Amino acid sequence: MKYEHLPHLDKELLRMKVVVFSGAGISKESGIDTFRDEDGLWKQYDCDQIATPEGFDANPKLVLDFYNERRKNLLNVKPNHAHLMLAELEQWHDVTIITQNVDDLHERAGSSHVIHIHGELKKVTSSENRLDPNCIKDYPLDVPIKVGDKAADGSQLRPYVLWFGEYLSGMSAVCKLIQDADIFLVVGTSLTVTPASNLIYHAHPEVPKFFINPEEVSIPSGIEYIKAKATDGIDTFIDRVIELTSRE
């Protein structure tokens, strides 16, 4: 990590609140498909059929087969350089990762404060009451969730993943974290899905904000666009953080 050789590090500027908002693009180079790229999941599958409560009610086996495939695939992928650098940044700053991703690559890279706003592939829940804490449980990724498997409340077991049209809980706490950020990074998201995509507007106007994406995405003014894939753009971001937290 570059910090070890950094001269004149301005100690009182360290431990800044760095908040990261990540999307599927940060996991692309780990081998996990995004949703809206040319080879994305929503180009291969009909999201109305497999990512809505109505689709699940109509054909639970189709939906479970889709998520069982993604759950099993999680065992074959690993964090990439972008995940790892964000984890290493915790040695110098207070880093919070707010992710739309349901994979566990941020955690496996070593990030210790990860908030999954769209759920987690590693967990299952009730199909009657998705947010019932007594029903949200870790479930082995190599064990398929089958029709007939029951949650703690006796309802059909389902993945603990947010589907379109379902209520996104915890947004006010997440907005507060972004409002309090000293540095804000958005990486690997098309900013297509609300309300998650509105989070980009919650950072304080005066703090440094960065957006890493190899493609053109329309973003608000005042955000530094790092036009690169995550594993390259993250090094540019880290260099900028070093500039911001050190004085010659």
Ligand code: APR
């Ligand atoms: N590095 C960084 N970004 C990348 C890379 C890469 N190597 N490859 C692709 N991208 C970018 C794409 O340009 C795109 O802008 O990642 C973004 C992925 O966008 P989406 O596929 O729309 O994924 P995301 O923004 O996370 O979707 C949000 O939509 O379907 C729902 O719940 C699902 O959480 C998901 C939400």
